[in-house]
Amino acid sequence: MRRFFVTNLLFVIVVNALVKPAYVLGVDRVVQVQVGPAAYGIYQALVNLGLIFNVLLDFGLANYNVRMVAAAPDKLPERMGPLLTARLLLSTGFCAVVFTTAWLLGYDKTHLWLLAGILLIQCLAQAHLFFRSCLSGLHQFKADSLLSVADRVLLIGVCAVLLHVPGFNLSWFVGAQIGCYAVALITGMLLVKRFSAVRYRLSLNLQPVWKAMRATLPYALCAFLMSIYLRADAMLIERMAGATEAGRYATAYRLLDVGHMFGLTFASLLLPLYGKLFSEQKTVRPLVVTSVNLLLPASFMVAAIGLFYALPVMELLYGNHGRSKEPILEAPIFTVLMISFPALCLSNIYSTMFSAQGSLKTQNRIAAVGCVVSLTANLILIHQFRSVGAAWATFITQWIVAGAYVWYSSRMARLPFTGRWVGLLFLYAFLAIALGYGSTFLPMKWMYQLMCYFVAMIGLLFPLGLVSPTALKQVLGR
Numbered sequence: 001m002r003r004f005f006v007t008n009l010l011f012v013i014v015v016n017a018l019v020k021p022a023y024v025l026g027v028d029r030v031v032q033v034q035v036g037p038a039a040y041g042i043y044q045a046l047v048n049l050g051l052i053f054n055v056l057l058d059f060g061l062a063n064y065n066v067r068m069v070a071a072a073p074d075k076l077p078e079r080m081g082p083l084l085t086a087r088l089l090l091s092t093g094f095c096a097v098v099f100t101t102a103w104l105l106g107y108d109k110t111h112l113w114l115l116a117g118i119l120l121i122q123c124l125a126q127a128h129l130f131f132r133s134c135l136s137g138l139h140q141f142k143a144d145s146l147l148s149v150a151d152r153v154l155l156i157g158v159c160a161v162l163l164h165v166p167g168f169n170l171s172w173f174v175g176a177q178i179g180c181y182a183v184a185l186i187t188g189m190l191l192v193k194r195f196s197a198v199r200y201r202l203s204l205n206l207q208p209v210w211k212a213m214r215a216t217l218p219y220a221l222c223a224f225l226m227s228i229y230l231r232a233d234a235m236l237i238e239r240m241a242g243a244t245e246a247g248r249y250a251t252a253y254r255l256l257d258v259g260h261m262f263g264l265t266f267a268s269l270l271l272p273l274y275g276k277l278f279s280e281q282k283t284v285r286p287l288v289v290t291s292v293n294l295l296l297p298a299s300f301m302v303a304a305i306g307l308f309y310a311l312p313v314m315e316l317l318y319g320n321h322g323r324s325k326e327p328i329l330e331a332p333i334f335t336v337l338m339i340s341f342p343a344l345c346l347s348n349i350y351s352t353m354f355s356a357q358g359s360l361k362t363q364n365r366i367a368a369v370g371c372v373v374s375l376t377a378n379l380i381l382i383h384q385f386r387s388v389g390a391a392w393a394t395f396i397t398q399w400i401v402a403g404a405y406v407w408y409s410s411r412m413a414r415l416p417f418t419g420r421w422v423g424l425l426f427l428y429a430f431l432a433i434a435l436g437y438g439s440t441f442l443p444m445k446w447m448y449q450l451m452c453y454f455v456a457m458i459g460l461l462f463p464l465g466l467v468s469p470t471a472l473k474q475v476l477g478r
Contacts, residue, residue: 019149019156024258027159029317031173034163037247043170044250045238046107046115048231050098050122055224057094057126061086062133064216066271069137076134076196081203086213087130088202091123105239117174124181125151131188136272138195144268147188154180218360225367229374229397233390236378241386249387251318252333259302259341263348266295270349274356284353285415291349292425293466299342300429301457304436305450306338312446336391342429343395343402350405353413362408370401424464432457 032040061083069076102115128151135144158176162168192198234253238246270291277284305313310331318330354363374397381389410417439453440446461467 019152020261021258023152023156024254025317027156027163029254030163031159031170032247032251033318034168035170037251038243039170039247040250041238041243041245041247042111043114043118045235045243045246046102046111046118048234049102049105050115050119051231052227052235053094053098053101053224054122054126054227055220056097057090057122058129058223059086059090059213059216059220061090061216061219062126062129064219065130065133066137066275069134073138073196076137077198080198081201082211083130084200085202087127090213091126094123095119114170114174117171117178121174121177121181124178124185128181128185128188131185131192134192134198135188135195136268139272140191140195141269143191143195147184147191148265150187151177151180151184154183218358218364219355222355222360222364222367225364225371229367229370229401232374233378233382233394236382237387237390240379240382245387248330249333249390252314252330252337252387252391254317255313255334256337256341256344259299260344262298263295263345266291266345267348267352270352271356274353278357284413288349288413288415289421292346293461295345295349296342296425297428297432297457297461297466299345300432301436301454302341303339304432304453306335306341307433308436308440309446309450310335310338332388333391336388336395340391340395340398343398346402347398347405350402350409353409357412359412362412363405366401366404366408369404370397373397373400424466428460428464428466431460 035043065079065083068079098119099112099115102112107115128147132144132147135141135147155176158180159173162172162176165172189200193200234246234249237249270287273287274284277287314331314334351363351366354360374393377393377396378390381393383389385392409415435453435456439449439456442449442452444452
């Protein structure tokens, strides 16, 4: 199981590492630079408004579908009709609720037209995710991984042209996303049909539709609560501190978003594997240890970059576009967000156990606590410290939620914590900070300092025993 997990994970990471950072830094970043922080701040606030209510669009169908398909792949054809009908009904309700909320929040007609395009993107993206969940449940991880970046590959190609055309604006960007997601969605439907004898037709019998939606209710509640503590910050900043502050926060948040993509990649791969082990009444401990040993050290290195290289990173990404003061203002936000990243990674690994086992009562309670903490901290700190305050609210929320997930999921799955293993992780975290600070004194440019730092930190994985050369050879089949 561990070999299967790691080999597929390596493939997923390579695919995502080649495409998603290229999109975020090469397209999304350039779009923000061209349209300006205020316009992009409005756009990001509207995107996050939709994401908060994404539960009405998904209603937990993706996670539910992964679990059901992994347990009984032969029943996917008979479930497809009711699930497609549920998707259509949910999309309609989702658009109505988000539009009403945006109107009540005071967005004007221009913003509502922009929101219409954003909601269409999110509907297409969720349908795309649904068909990916079918592939994941069928353990077609490579097909799922390629499909997960298909829209971004298309969008990189389209925007490479559009960004060089005079008059580029957010409407063009939204239109490009709609077209690319539509193509990716059709591709996903064809792939699922290839691996399973499904027929794409709506079910006129609403009873199985309501049954499917009732079954996904706990997943929907969990998704809604998580979307609040993960996504409410951008909208609150825009409403409380203005569009420019929201744009500044989005600028600093961008690299955390890239890291979060890789954490979600782990989670999407772990979900069906956890589900299979739970259904066979086998321990998940080896899989958890492998995941933590791979993901957490990487997150410590990312956090160290935020601590010691925030200003040069912000200057590299944004300092050459006539925004001389912006990197200085955004660096503190970036630092706080990056030291939240290890907590986000832990949450991705441990919270997935609840979804895999179908035991969401505790997960929903933890997510509810996260909502209360996030909203309270944001309302207090944004008022006092604007976008920097929102970053601290994220830090506080993520570490509280991660601690709760680790504690309760370990008890649920009976995962013993060995003092030696935990001690090694703490030692690695200490060394990541110490060597990160020390690297800033090397007599060379900061990029070369970072390269030396990465080599040193990767090398430490082996003598500390977090990665075993023998196990690595076995995984690679050598």
